[in-house]
Structures are given as structure tokens and as C-alpha cells.
Amino acid sequence: MKLHFYHLLVLFGLLICRPGAVFAQTTYEGQVLDRNTEAVIPSATVVLSKARIATRTNEQGYFSLYSTSTVEKDSLVFTCVGYKTYRMPVSVYKRGMFITLQSSSTELKEVMIRVRKRTKTLGAFTRDDLDPKGSSLGWGYPVSFYTAQMYAKLFEVPNQNAVVTSIDLGRWQPGPDAWETQPGKTSMFKIHIMTINPANGAPDSILATKEISLQDRSRKISVRFDSTSVILTSTQFFVAVEWLRLPYNEYILKRGFILLEYDKKGRTNTWQNGGFDRMIYQPILAQYKRQTNTTSWQLVNGVWALFKHPAFDFALSATINY
Numbered sequence: 001m002k003l004h005f006y007h008l009l010v011l012f013g014l015l016i017c018r019p020g021a022v023f024a025q026t027t028y029e030g031q032v033l034d035r036n037t038e039a040v041i042p043s044a045t046v047v048l049s050k051a052r053i054a055t056r057t058n059e060q061g062y063f064s065l066y067s068t069s070t071v072e073k074d075s076l077v078f079t080c081v082g083y084k085t086y087r088m089p090v091s092v093y094k095r096g097m098f099i100t101l102q103s104s105s106t107e108l109k110e111v112m113i114r115v116r117k118r119t120k121t122l123g124a125f126t127r128d129d130l131d132p133k134g135s136s137l138g139w140g141y142p143v144s145f146y147t148a149q150m151y152a153k154l155f156e157v158p159n160q161n162a163v164v165t166s167i168d169l170g171r172w173q174p175g176p177d178a179w180e181t182q183p184g185k186t187s188m189f190k191i192h193i194m195t196i197n198p199a200n201g202a203p204d205s206i207l208a209t210k211e212i213s214l215q216d217r218s219r220k221i222s223v224r225f226d227s228t229s230v231i232l233t234s235t236q237f238f239v240a241v242e243w244l245r246l247p248y249n250e251y252i253l254k255r256g257f258i259l260l261e262y263d264k265k266g267r268t269n270t271w272q273n274g275g276f277d278r279m280i281y282q283p284i285l286a287q288y289k290r291q292t293n294t295t296s297w298q299l300v301n302g303v304w305a306l307f308k309h310p311a312f313d314f315a316l317s318a319t320i321n322y
Helices: 002-017
Strands: 026-034 045-048 053-056 062-067 075-079 086-089 098-101 119-122 150-156 162-170 186-196 203-215 220-224 230-232 236-243 250-253 256-263 266-273 278-281 287-289 296-300 303-307 312-314 316-321
Touching: 026 045, 045 062, 053 062, 086 098, 150 186, 162 186, 162 236, 203 220, 203 230, 203 236, 236 316
Parallel strands: 026 098
Antiparallel strands: 026 062, 045 053, 045 075, 075 086, 119 316, 150 236, 150 296, 162 220, 162 230, 162 316, 186 203, 186 236, 250 278, 256 266, 287 312, 296 303
16 A cells, blocks of 8 residues: 555656646736727637647627636637637736737738728727726726726717717736736626716716626627717717616725835836725726816716816727718
């Protein structure tokens, strides 16, 4: 019996020390975007090459691939019809990162003549604006997420009868080291396209609504409205995000302050919990610094009020055809 136990120990030691493999549980997750347009790419194939594990991106271009035995010097391979294959060593992978694919199409695509042939994105933001390492990134004023039922952003179109085709928003997610304790995968909310009240400039009636349910950590969310045929009879309209007061969306916001410390390499920041925890609701909209001011409103206790934020803007955009 002792000899048999000794043989098991030797075998286990050999498996651990076997070159080329390490036994570890690793999760690879992120979003795949078009390199030129930064549109999300659904149905792209993601393969952990040597481990022979594969998955596909969902409608938001998000993927999550779980491996229990990652092979040394393995690579993530991204493929999709119409795009060049992209191979990335796992050594440069960062959790939650954006992966961009270059279009491989060199042929002249068929040109279709339509009445609405011009496309424009209003309030466009980039993946760099959503980078969690960016110093300007944050979740905005927390008041928006524990007192307001809706946040609405005003957009202007070149002329009447424009058609809204999609709405994009940036969802705040923490850095890789905090993903297990910070905002989770689940989030349910509504996106409204609304008219403007000519009397006071506030949001008025709802033209169209989409209810969104997410179970991933995608940071750029694309909501399609092209099948809804939202025709704007005015040159101004609102896009509103409605938070749903559901346990499904709850998140405890740790209120605190930044403590400045000095070391040999210079100043460092440390987050100190101030003990003022609050319940907020997802999605937590990403914010970024912006030169131009936007007009926004928030709905609190059934009353619309102007929401002033001159130093930054929330990542919320609208794409139209006109």
C-alpha cells in the first residue's frame, strides 16, 4: 500500500513538472470590434489554439473562454467571415480588453441606391474613451444611479425625417484585478428614443423602446433600432437610459476618498473606503472628458431636471440615416 502511494506521488510530481503545460484555471474574456468602424462583431470564432478550446462572440461581440489547463506559449486566434485572422499570444492578453479585426474585403461592394443613403453618428465615442486605464474614466456622478430613474441626452440631426438605426453606450467596468468584486455580469435596463417638449426643452413622449438584458461584462453595448423604423419629425430628439429597480441590477457602491501617498518613484493613489456605501443600479454609464458641452436631463421622482456636467460626457451615441 505504501509503495502504491509512493508511485502516485511520483506520477503527480511528473505531471506538475511536465514542460510546456501549467495547471491553472484561466478565463479569457473581452470584446471583438471592427478596427475601422469600432462596431461590435458578433459570431466571430475565438480559439485557444494549443488547448483546442473554442467559442463564439455574442451579439455584443463579447466572448468568454474558460480553460483549466492553459498550454505555455498558447495563442488566442480570432476569425470571422470578411475579416483577417488575428493571432494574439496569451502573454499579451489583458482581461476585458478590446480586440480589433481588420476587414479582408478588397472587392468593390454592390452599391444600392436608397433615399436615405447618408449615415452619421451623433455623440460618437471610441474604445479609447472606454479604456479602464484612462485617467478620465469613471462612472460619473453617483447621484444618477441611486436617485434618478432615467438619464436623457439631447441630440440634433441635420434635417427632419431622419431615421434612428442604432444606439451605442459605454458601460463602466473596473480594471481586471477588481472584476470579481466590482460590478457583475448581469444588467437589465431600457433604452428610449424620445421627443423634445417645445415648452421647456425637456424629454417628452417615447417614440420607441428597447429592453436590454446582459449577462456578460461587455463595455460597449450596441442596440439596433433599424427594424423599428424610428422616423424623427423634428431636428432634436433624446436618447434615455432607464434604470430598473430590480435585485438583478443592484450593486453596492463603495463611497470613499483618494489617499495620496509618496514613494521612491513618486506619488501613488490609494482608495480608502469612507464607510458611505450606497445601493446603485446597473448599467453604470462610462464617462470621459469632452470639450463640447451636451444637454442632458435626469428624471427624479417623476420630474425632469437639467443635469449639468460641463467637464465630461457620458458614453452615449446615436447613429442615424438621413
